[in-house]
Each structure stands twice: as structure tokens, then as C-alpha cells.
Amino acid sequence: MYIRYGFRGRPRPSQPQAGDIVxxxxxxxxxxxMGPAYGFQLHGELATRTAGRRTVNVGQIYSTLERLVRxxxxxxxxxxxxxxxxxxxxGGGHAEALAWLRETDSDSGADWTDMLDRxxxxxxxxxVDLAPLLAGYRSAWQLRLNRGxxxxxxxxxxxQERLATEAQLVQARAALAWLDTVAAVADRPPAEExxxxxxxxxxxxxxxxxxxxxxx
Amino acid sequence: MYIRYGFRGRPRPSQPQAGDIVxxxxxxxxxxxMGPAYGFQLHGELATRTAGRRTVNVGQIYSTLERLVRxxxxxxxxxxxxxxxxxxxxGGGHAEALAWLRETDSDSGADWTDMLDRxxxxxxxxxVDLAPLLAGYRSAWQLRLNRGxxxxxxxxxxxQERLATEAQLVQARAALAWLDTVAAVADRPPAEExxxxxxxxxxxxxxxxxxxxxxx
Numbered sequence: 001m002y003i004r005y006g007f008r009g010r011p012r013p014s015q016p017q018a019g020d021i022v023x024x025x026x027x028x029x030x031x032x033x034m035g036p037a038y039g040f041q042l043h044g045e046l047a048t049r050t051a052g053r054r055t056v057n058v059g060q061i062y063s064t065l066e067r068l069v070r071x072x073x074x075x076x077x078x079x080x081x082x083x084x085x086x087x088x089x090x091g092g093g094h095a096e097a098l099a100w101l102r103e104t105d106s107d108s109g110a111d112w113t114d115m116l117d118r119x120x121x122x123x124x125x126x127x128v129d130l131a132p133l134l135a136g137y138r139s140a141w142q143l144r145l146n147r148g149x150x151x152x153x154x155x156x157x158x159x160q161e162r163l164a165t166e167a168q169l170v171q172a173r174a175a176l177a178w179l180d181t182v183a184a185v186a187d188r189p190p191a192e193e194x195x196x197x198x199x200x201x202x203x204x205x206x207x208x209x210x211x212x213x214x215x216x
Numbered sequence: 217m218y219i220r221y222g223f224r225g226r227p228r229p230s231q232p233q234a235g236d237i238v239x240x241x242x243x244x245x246x247x248x249x250m251g252p253a254y255g256f257q258l259h260g261e262l263a264t265r266t267a268g269r270r271t272v273n274v275g276q277i278y279s280t281l282e283r284l285v286r287x288x289x290x291x292x293x294x295x296x297x298x299x300x301x302x303x304x305x306x307g308g309g310h311a312e313a314l315a316w317l318r319e320t321d322s323d324s325g326a327d328w329t330d331m332l333d334r335x336x337x338x339x340x341x342x343x344v345d346l347a348p349l350l351a352g353y354r355s356a357w358q359l360r361l362n363r364g365x366x367x368x369x370x371x372x373x374x375x376q377e378r379l380a381t382e383a384q385l386v387q388a389r390a391a392l393a394w395l396d397t398v399a400a401v402a403d404r405p406p407a408e409e410x411x412x413x414x415x416x417x418x419x420x421x422x423x424x425x426x427x428x429x430x431x432x
Binding site (some may be wrong): 161 | 328394
């Protein structure tokens with residue numbers, strides 16, 4: 001109920017949650033490392049680069065941008081020729097974005113949802129080296145796997161503890177398998193007609209006079 | 217960052233989120249199917265029956281109980297001999313709890329966190345037949361696995377879509393493996409000195425005059 005994974009053209013509507021808001025915020029900073037962008041563009045970039053996992057409405061994009069401006073991570077950068085306001089990273093915002101794209105904490109890093117969002121976004125950015133991020137998640141999940149293994153060797157306090165530990169073990173193994181797949185895909189050039197991981201900023205325009213403030 | 221799994225005596229503090237609140241609410245209703253209980257007792261039951269996944273403070277237990285009373289799912293049921301107020305399910309609350317312990321929707325049911333909470337709680341309740349719940353989750357994850365397999369057969373729209381689909385496949389396989397483990401553990405009697413899954417309500421008392429309203 002809490003985590004939604006959109007499947008091919010089936011993004012699921014979801015209630016925004018604390019973790020989602022953090023993820024949208026950091027994802028926007030990460031996308032802005034590609035250069036200045038307007039709100040509607042960021043809306044599209046976020047959806048595409050997360051494969052539909054983070055489909056938020058344009059209004060939420062603008063409210064997040066406003067919060068980022070207040071926090072000093074983003075600033076106004078003029079407007080496009082047709083009058084769409086542009087946003088760019090400040091020095092602090094740039095550093096924050098690069099840190100998010102590179103580092104994960106080995107203790108809190110074993111988080112499936114966070115891993116998916118961050119790795120998908122990072123994999124789409126041509127200037128980002130995926131290796132440190134993948135290594136960070138790999139060691140976080142390996143740590144969980146080791147702890148689970150240690151726990152299995154001791155007597156269980158309850159049947160539930162045993163089941164919960166088993167769940168952590170299978171999830172950690174799944175995460176490590178996925179990280180291997182990501183590394184393999186990232187390391188070899190895409191086959192002919194196969195879409196690659198890297199994406200430039202698209203120049204998608206709002207339709208029918210959709211402008212900040214009038215968006216849904 | 218958003219989902220925390222406590223490991224043996226290392227419950228992680230976490231920000232409550234929308235999904236967490238739903239889960240705590242439903243878990244309390246489920247535990248109350250065992251009979252009337254007081255707040256401090258429910259606090260302990262929730263932590264034990266979820267193997268430390270849902271360790272919320274006593275104040276949150278009381279505020280959830282108050283909300284459940286306002287919603288008509290729970291009502292006051294006198295107090296213990298030493299004056300701790302007891303809560304019990306109303307008829308509506310009982311039906312709601314049993315539905316939560318039995319049914320999951322095949323479309324939204326493929327949710328790791330929700331599955332863990334619900335299956336762990338349900339597995340601890342002697343009067344609950346786990347089979348329908350396990351079957352519901354199994355078909356939800358199988359559906360996701362099938363959709364992912366279908367998606368793999370079509371050309372990818374983006375590299376990210378490919379990675380996201382692969383993540384869903386490994387996660388679905390992990391979930392199905394875990395559900396098999398749960399079924400196996402539930403189906404056979406526990407070995408000697410091995411803790412079983414079923415738990416009666418414990419009679420843990422608040423320490424040092426801890427009473428509703430004074431709790432942290």
C-alpha cells in the first residue's frame with residue numbers, strides 16, 4: 001500500500017509520504033546538475049528518469065522548487081524565450097546533489113525504495129560515475145545479509161523474529177542481484193536500437209498555455 | 217531511508233509516515249482480536265509481534281487508540297484492577313480487523329512493507345488462518361512477476377525502464393520465496409525449545425507508575 005512501482009504506462013497514484021518528498025527533492029537537485037531547467041521540463045524528466053516511479057503533478061514540482069529556493073539550493077535563472085521561468089543549482093545545491101549521487105550510508109542504505117530512486121536517476125546522468133553509489137548500496141545490503149546470517153545462528157526470541165530475519169535475507173540477496181544487473185548494463189554499450197541509460201534534458205513544452213500557477 | 221527493518225535488538229528510530237500510521241492502526245485492531253488490552257500492553261505486543269519493525273512510543277499508541285475510538289472501531293472497556301484503562305473492539309472494528317488479516321488486493325498487494333507487517337502480525341494470532349492471506353500475497357507478487365516478464369519481451373522505452381522492471385522481478389521472486397518459508401514454518405509444529413509463531417497477550421506492566429498521559 002505504501003510503496004508504488006509504476007509498471008509500463010501504469011504509474012499508480014499514491015499519497016505523498018515523507019520519504020517520497022525527500023526523494024522528489026533530491027531527484028530534482030540531481031536532474032538540475034544537467035543544467036538550468038523549467039518546471040514542466042523537470043516534471044517530465046523526473047517521470048522518465050525514474051521509469052514512472054516518481055510521477056508527481058506539476059504543482060508539486062513547483063512547490064518543491066520554491067522550497068529549494070528558500071533553502072538556498074536552487075535559484076531563479078531567467079526564463080526561456082517563450083517565458084518559462086528557469087531554475088538552476090546554487091553552489092551549495094550542486095554539492096548536495098553530487099553527494100546524494102555518490103554516497104550512501106552503509107547502515108541506513110539498505111533501503112529498497114531509496115536505492116531504486118537514486119540508482120535510476122544517477123544512471124540517467126551522463127556525467128555521473130555510478131560505481132561509488134553501487135558500491136555503497138552493495139556494502140549496505142551485504143552488511144544486512146551478514147547481520148541476518150549472524151542472527152540465524154543464535155536461538156530465536158520469537159517465531160516472528162525468525163520470519164523477519166528471513167525476509168531481510170531474501171530482500172538483501174535480491175538487492176545484490178539487482179545491483180549486479182545495473183553494473184552489467186552500465187558497463188557495456190547498448191546494443192543497436194536498444195535505449196541506453198544516459199539521457200540529455202528533453203525540451204518538452206507545456207501544452208495549451210499551461211504555465212506555472214495554472215498547472216494541475 | 218524510508219523503510220526501517222529492526223534487526224535483533226536494533227530497532228531503528230524512524231519518522232512516522234502515512235503508510236506506517238495505517239499499519240500501526242491496523243496492527244492494533246488485529247492485536248485487539250485477542251481480547252481487551254491496555255495501552256502499554258499494546259505497545260509491547262506491537263513491537264514483539266512485528267519483531268521490532270513497529271516500535272512506536274506509548275504516546276503514539278494512545279493517540280492511535282483515541283482515533284480508533286472516534287472512528288467507532290474501538291471502545292473503552294473499563295480498567296484493570298490497578299487502574300489501567302482497557303480498550304476493546306466494537307463489532308465494526310472486529311470485522312475490519314478480520315478483513316485486514318485475511319484479504320489483500322492482488323493489484324496493490326505487491327508491497328513489501330505492508331506484506332511483512334501484516335503477515336508477521338497475522339502469524340502471531342492463534343485464531344487466524346494464515347492461508348488466505350499468504351495466498352493473496354502470493355497472487356499479487358505472481359501478477360507482478362508476470363507483468364514484468366511480459367514487459368521484458370517488448371522493446372524498452374528507456375534504460376531506466378529496463379532496470380526498474382528487473383528490480384520488480386527480483387523483488388517479486390524474493391517475496392514469493394519468503395511466502396514459501398512462512399507457509400513452511402506455519403505448517404509444521406515448532407521443534408523442542410524453538411519458539412512457535414502463536415503468542416498469547418502478555419501481561420507486561422508499565423514501570424514506575426507510568427500511566428497514560430505521563431508516557432513519553
